[in-house]
Amino acid sequence: MAAAANGAGGGGGVPRPTNPMVTPLLTDLYQFTMAYAYWKAGKHLDRAVFDLYFRKNPFGGEFTIFGGLEECIRFIANFKLTDTEITFLRSAMPTCEDGFFEYLSSIDCSDVEVYAIPEGSVVFPKVPLMIIEGPVAVIQLLETPFLSLVNYASLVTTNAARHRLVAGKSKNLLEFGLRRAQGPDGGISASRYCYMGGFDATSNVAAGRLFGIPIRGTHSHAFVSSFMGLDDIIDRTLASSDGSNKCEDFVSLVQNWLARIKDAGSLRGTFRETNLSELAAFTSYALAFPNSFLALVDTYDAAGIRLDSGDLAYLSVETRKFFRAIEEEFGFIGFGKMNITASNDLNEETIDALNKQGHEVDAFGIGTYLVTCYAQAALGCVFKLVEINKQPRIKLSEDVSIPCKKRCYRLFGKEGYPLVDIMTGEDEPAPKVGERLLCRHPFNESKRAYVVPQHVEELLKCYWPGTSSEPREELPSINEIRSRCMGYLDRMRPDHMRRLNPTPYKVSVSAKLYDFIHFLWLNEAPVGELQ
């Protein structure tokens, strides 16, 4: 269980949602007006099953990473309308009867069941990420907060994973997006879910504290331009880290070295002008952080290196050459391998382009494009009624939903890759290893295939048992989720994951569920009349 941000909370030891603004009022008004209409009709306790799923993978890709589950569980574990919230609702719905508000104030989620795919899993369209069962009026109240907690979380985790895939495993990926995120907790969520999706660290201090994510940062252009020259530096002494040695005038040391480098045969011509305020800023920063110095070198064009996306490949290669030349010229072992970080408006495309050009960048700092999911700013998870009082329900217009409370499995092939996800009716037997099974496209009758799975995983586990006797799945730590996510990505067949023309992963239903969908569909759909 991750650390509690807001105290232990009330629900079975599950902490409250990370953001204290996530309350039962964080929902659409129509959830409350519907709850009233259900209550008025005496239907509010009808047992309903809803699926939370999406219809299309984001970013033109063929996979998605599921994020946001822990926050959903925290939300329902602590779901309770306060008296002041009820007072507000009374004022917002003045025509509703008193009995309804008494009912509302009695609601909690003790009779709600939540089944979900583990957070950090690779997931696909149409397969429910979560199945939520309980009294229809209560489940409707959960719709908006659940979607709000899952949509962006899954989107930005997927975006981070895509950046990791293109950057490769050896690079350091730093999330620098707080200032450009969609509001403060857009920034905080981004830091959390980018880490989950494979980033190494964030610049966001609050996220570091809340989630235990590594934090990174050095200095900005303003720091550089705040210095006028070397006279700004008052205290010039620098002690070695074990205290055994002390340099009385680090500024002179820097100046001497600068002269030596300029004179060195192999480096002649590389160095021209030095901007003195820049030199003062770097020297001052080195005095403050002698063990973790990293200079931002493009405040003035005077610096020979400019970390900009346009020239980044070339500049990183030149910088590397220069570092290596210093190592050789002066015998500083390791100097050639000094870190080169790049951080200017980077995204999947620019990293891909850098890879193709060849570069010497060790670490990428990525902000705007990553955290705002600039290439596609929203994921369209929906929350659909699939069963009420054991009666299957279907929504036909536009996108047809798959009716019934279902079970979902991932079937693996001989080479260890996942082959297909299959949804079955709740009471159908689970697919068996080594047994041939017909997998059908849910809506297209000509698309079907036999599969003999070598390994079968049931996808959804019980994260909130309600009044059922299912054991409750523990919520793993962020590092466990991150490792799991990296592991899942490694297990996928590479052609599903590639950036260009990825192969769609197959999602199917059992023959029995297929027949039932189509029986229901014909039953509900009207026969048109051409005029």
Add this chain to the structure above:
Amino acid sequence: MAAAANGAGGGGGVPRPTNPMVTPLLTDLYQFTMAYAYWKAGKHLDRAVFDLYFRKNPFGGEFTIFGGLEECIRFIANFKLTDTEITFLRSAMPTCEDGFFEYLSSIDCSDVEVYAIPEGSVVFPKVPLMIIEGPVAVIQLLETPFLSLVNYASLVTTNAARHRLVAGKSKNLLEFGLRRAQGPDGGISASRYCYMGGFDATSNVAAGRLFGIPIRGTHSHAFVSSFMGLDDIIDRTLASSDGSNKCEDFVSLVQNWLARIKDAGSLRGTFRETNLSELAAFTSYALAFPNSFLALVDTYDAAGIRLDSGDLAYLSVETRKFFRAIEEEFGFIGFGKMNITASNDLNEETIDALNKQGHEVDAFGIGTYLVTCYAQAALGCVFKLVEINKQPRIKLSEDVSIPCKKRCYRLFGKEGYPLVDIMTGEDEPAPKVGERLLCRHPFNESKRAYVVPQHVEELLKCYWPGTSSEPREELPSINEIRSRCMGYLDRMRPDHMRRLNPTPYKVSVSAKLYDFIHFLWLNEAPVGELQ
């Protein structure tokens, strides 16, 4: 002053930030590492001036609305690092000296001055939205939270205003974006700032409560599909709103009317099949909300009306005809004017297209594209050092910043429209009505124009005086900001505001500031060497 979400707060009666997660730790680590380097160099109290501004209007337009100021003022009014926050920082920066953390825990914003353009104003690139002055180490700590509070707020307010401009003043605009927003407070901020930018209401109950925004909502598809048929309705009685009359069987009344409509001569052929679960749901909803009934009519294709963006113009026109025919046939005065709401993946473009086709929609419910600013998911406000210890500073690489602490004015022409914004040095005299003034493009020497202003407005006011003697501007209510915003938009020359090829609004500097920028530029920029 808007209602306090989180108690009165500490700072001169200014409430805390709306989102309790907005704390001094909600910043980039490098602000703290720089603060340490300043402190180590003895520079932390150097008096710095920073400009917060953006470089390019969003959405291909030529204007922006400034949002987020109140939250920035709430933030600094209550800025104080707690002991546990200091403890966390010590662990994150283990090599820093104790004295630094003592300094950090002593910091507040009592010696910070904030000048800003009023929230809800129409603003333009390069002109500072905010000028922040104070000890350099403190101001750096404010950079990331200020950007985080202003960037998305201004972006989504601008997006809302653009939707209002295209929809026209007579339409009802409803923000329905919570479920697709970038996280919970992405949703809450969206509701607030969309209202500020000209929307009429939100579906978001929490935002309604926090900010006093009107909330709206009816029911979803799930409500419709939760009904099996008319037998689901147990209590069939309906009393008139004054209690004088009572209908014992509203269900039969509905059925009778359905039969009468089907038989009516002028309507014959309009009505074909009725889906009984849909009818049951609508009837039930009408029983619950007899005074505010609004049916969602596209759960089953069977319904004659389908509120989808593709057919929306046509369907709204057909619906209107049908409503009018009912009014005529049965003499129900006003039935023809019944509300038609549309709400499927709408955005600026689709509303514009609907206008061109002709439609009968009264209200638009807009979600994803509005709140995630799908067309452009980030605004690039920056925070640049322009002066330190009264010395002007300039950043040259890439985008040149405009140095010096400045004053900014908007000059109005004969027809009452704003003509140009002009920035001057702090001590230059203000532009005078009726006096000819040279306005220069800050960087392009050939772009300049004489202006004789008929009216002059100083743009930035003092919202946080610090130790200065300036009077403090009050923070207006959300409704005042909204009216001001609508007023500003009305005052702009229409060609700046149009969607297609808008004319850029001019932003200039005084002749004196121009000369100074270019003196400083030549002084700092290196002379290259071609090889």
